[in-house]
Amino acid sequence: MSRRPLVAGNWKMFKTRGEALAFADGLKQGLGTSGDVEIAICPPFTSLDVLASAFAGSGVGVFGQNGHEDANGAHTGEISMEMLVDAGASGVLLGHSERRADNNETDQALARKVPAALAAGLTPVLCIGESEFERDSGTTKAVLDRQVLEGLSGVAIGDFAKVVVAYEPIWAIGTGKSATPEIAQEAHRWIRDQLREICQDAADQIRILYGGSVKPENAAELLSQPDIDGALVGGAALEPDSLLAIAAAATS
């Protein structure tokens, strides 16, 4: 089963609109060198529409970093899935560990957000991953099971193939300490086996991205693992050249 790799750059809370446009110029100049890989940028909300316009026709997607499950309502500071679509987004990150920690985002909330994203036509990227304490105490697989099963509990059986899962061990995020290819592959295989329990053969179509200190230097080895279908990149996605190098590694 071949899955088209996806390399997504999560900008977190970085870049003004002017900086985002300068990045888009640089990325577009290097496109075409990276082979058959889907590239998406997840900027702060303020840059969604300018980036969507800058990337129009280039094949590069623009994803939100969060979305609310309601179409609209009294939720100060929130943005709905429909608003993301209106701003030009084609996907959305959901449940990033920084949001789980900073904004108390729960598996129950994610169980509502994932179907809302699908209903709006967005590709949901459900982010999961264990902490260092959980890994050291031997509960990694239980944590991943809970995050996958609860986070995807609202997805209709026919929609599973559209879902993307990002495995981001918290201890590898922003630390420079990436998971080894063996550790990452073992977790990805485990996640796909759990997905098979809930959606049968569609599990082979679901792309599972690895995230956590992915750089041009370690991308090829990570992305050559059989169950790693792309990367969710933080720091190394802030410069066009390093993101392009990672995208090229995804197809090599």
Ligand code: 13P
């Ligand atoms: P880094 O690539 O900076 O470790 O960040 C990973 C991440 O959190 C992407 O969502």
